[in-house]
Amino acid sequence: xxxxxxxxxxxxxxxxxxxxxxxxxxxxxxxxxxxxxxxxxxxxxxxxxxxxxxxxxxxxxxxxxxxxxxxxxxxxxxxxxxxxxxxxxxxxxxxxxxxxxxxxxxxxxxxxxxxxxxxxxxxxxxxxxxxxxxxxxxxxxxxxxxxxxxxxxxxxxxxxxxxxxxxxxxxxxxxxxxxxxxxxxxxxxxxxxxxxxxxxxxxxxxxxxxxxxxxxxxxxxxxxxxxxxxxxxxxxxxxxxxxxx
Amino acid sequence: xxxxxxxxxxxxxxxxxxxxxxxxxxxxxxxxxxxxxxxxxxxxxxxxxxxxxxxxxxxxxxxxxxxxxxxxxxxxxxxxxxxxxxxxxxxxxxxxxxxxxxxxxxxxxxxxxxxxxxxxxxxxxxxxxxxxxxxxxxxxxxxxxxxxxxxxxxxxxxxxxxxxxxxxxxxxxxxxxxxxxxxxxxxxxxxxxxxxxxxxxxxxxxxxxxxxxxxxxxxxxxxxxxxxxxxxxxxxxxxxxxxxxxxxxxxxxxxxxx
Numbered sequence: 061x062x063x064x065x066x067x068x069x070x071x072x073x074x075x076x077x078x079x080x081x082x083x084x085x086x087x088x089x090x091x092x093x094x095x096x097x098x099x100x101x102x103x104x105x106x107x108x109x110x111x112x113x114x115x116x117x118x119x120x121x122x123x124x125x126x127x128x129x130x131x132x133x134x135x136x137x138x139x140x141x142x143x144x145x146x147x148x149x150x151x152x153x154x155x156x157x158x159x160x161x162x163x164x165x166x167x168x169x170x171x172x173x174x175x176x177x178x179x180x181x182x183x184x185x186x187x188x189x190x191x192x193x194x195x196x197x198x199x200x201x202x203x204x205x206x207x208x209x210x211x212x213x214x215x216x217x218x219x220x221x222x223x224x225x226x227x228x229x230x231x232x233x234x235x236x237x238x239x240x241x242x243x244x245x246x247x248x249x250x251x252x253x254x255x256x257x258x259x260x261x262x263x264x265x266x267x268x269x270x271x272x273x274x275x276x277x278x279x280x281x282x283x284x285x286x287x288x289x290x291x292x293x294x295x296x297x298x299x300x301x302x303x304x305x
Numbered sequence: 306x307x308x309x310x311x312x313x314x315x316x317x318x319x320x321x322x323x324x325x326x327x328x329x330x331x332x333x334x335x336x337x338x339x340x341x342x343x344x345x346x347x348x349x350x351x352x353x354x355x356x357x358x359x360x361x362x363x364x365x366x367x368x369x370x371x372x373x374x375x376x377x378x379x380x381x382x383x384x385x386x387x388x389x390x391x392x393x394x395x396x397x398x399x400x401x402x403x404x405x406x407x408x409x410x411x412x413x414x415x416x417x418x419x420x421x422x423x424x425x426x427x428x429x430x431x432x433x434x435x436x437x438x439x440x441x442x443x444x445x446x447x448x449x450x451x452x453x454x455x456x457x458x459x460x461x462x463x464x465x466x467x468x469x470x471x472x473x474x475x476x477x478x479x480x481x482x483x484x485x486x487x488x489x490x491x492x493x494x495x496x497x498x499x500x501x502x503x504x505x506x507x508x509x510x511x512x513x514x515x516x517x518x519x520x521x522x523x524x525x526x527x528x529x530x531x532x533x534x535x536x537x538x539x540x541x542x543x544x545x546x547x548x549x550x551x552x553x554x555x556x557x558x559x560x561x562x563x
Contacts (some may be wrong), residue, residue: 076476077502082530083513095316219447223320243472247323268502273537277530 063294066240066264070101081118099158104129118154128154155301168197176202191218199232214243240264258288308553311520315347324524327364337528349377376402379412404435410449439472443497495520505538514544
């Protein structure tokens with residue numbers, strides 16, 4: 061089973077994208093992906109209540125294809141964020157949490173901690189758009205939380221530093237790396253597998269922001285074993301999110 | 306014939322690269338299904354462009370059917386000495402270099418305020434040498450990058466020089482490149498850092514396919530993934546063939562060009 065663990069649904073002015081479930085499922089069909097794990101852009105960047113509800117509607121339209129991440133635009137909403145996360149888990153059936161971090165609103169702050177503790181309680185992995193240093197802050201405080209470092213350091217705020225991301229994931233048992241990235245540096249996947257093992261690496265595409273064929277090829281044609289490739293391209297996220305066949 | 310207009314060989318000082326020799330790069334090209342690549346030595350970026358050009362020349366001599374050479378050019382003087390030498394463009398031609406690459410972000414100069422840059426660009430116009438100017442060498446946010454405004458300004462100053470814009474990623478960068486390509490038929494875009502969803506199809510729709518060139522950034526970037534975005538792009542087959550190699554053959558006057 062191939063699962064894309066990093067897909068965006070909805071609309072973002074900053075990212076200049078707009079995609080509904082129908083479009084994303086059609087793209088997944090073209091790519092041969094069985095399931096896509098989606099975050100709603102309105103929830104991520106504007107209003108968690110509205111965005112997560114919209115994602116729930118798309119999940120109901122495509123229950124066998126779309127897996128939902130609850131998304132929070134900022135953990136600074138504290139109890140309101142906790143309540144929305146609980147609703148996403150208990151009512152909407154979402155299986156993970158996506159949080160975004162920027163220099164002006166970092167998630168490496170005290171109010172993120174109760175959110176991560178709630179994720180531990182719900183056994184929800186967290187796809188965190190963070191830098192390796194931010195991950196260090198989070199993992200030292202809630203080491204039992206399963207955190208996937210989105211883009212494995214290969215994003216602007218982390219300066220493309222996947223070497224540091226690998227080092228950080230080596231330090232923390234529950235820190236995973238997401239391969240989604242506009243960085244295409246040769247050797248990244250091979251090194252991550254060699255240092256961390258394939259079971260700590262999760263495949264994603266960032267559809268509809270990035271070209272998913274490139275992201276797929278990055279894993280599909282990497283010089284790793286078939287078993288390692290299967291873990292990265294679906295086995296790991298399936299285990300982390302408890303996704304049924 | 307599939308031609309990669311933007312490849313390298315040599316050491317990468319930021320992290321280890323498996324395929325750093327010319328032979329290893331040729332093997333990688335074969336693995337990806339790419340017939341030929343325009344290369345230069347990364348020594349030219351980090352140590353000295355003349356030393357790098359010597360290595361590039363030697364690499365192409367070793368693999369004449371697989372590699373073609375671009376000369377790396379940069380400042381003529383060292384910071385602690387007077388100007389030591391001049392560009393010998395005839396000699397560069399005789400040595401088989403088919404184009405020029407400039408790396409202001411690695412050679413610490415401002416492309417708009419250095420007379421040697423204008424000298425190179427005027428010479429390139431006269432000889433119809435393509436000049437590759439990278440916004441960034443690879444699509445990694447931590448690497449040095451050039452100002453987009455500088456890139457646009459230098460192209461506008463030398464609109465008859467054959468340009469290859471390189472290292473362009475998405476959003477405003479891509480739109481600036483599209484704008485330049487629409488205004489000047491001399492401006493080309495290589496694809497090694499273009500990453501957006503449907504980006505290649507959009508580029509073809511906006512600018513046609515005559516000025517788009519496959520670039521991979523091998524061996525610093527993943528060559529197969531960069532090739533796939535052209536192979537899988539929703540574009541007409543003749544356009545794909547041009548991007549994969551036809552345009553590069555024409556621009557570099559390689560065998561097989563029409």
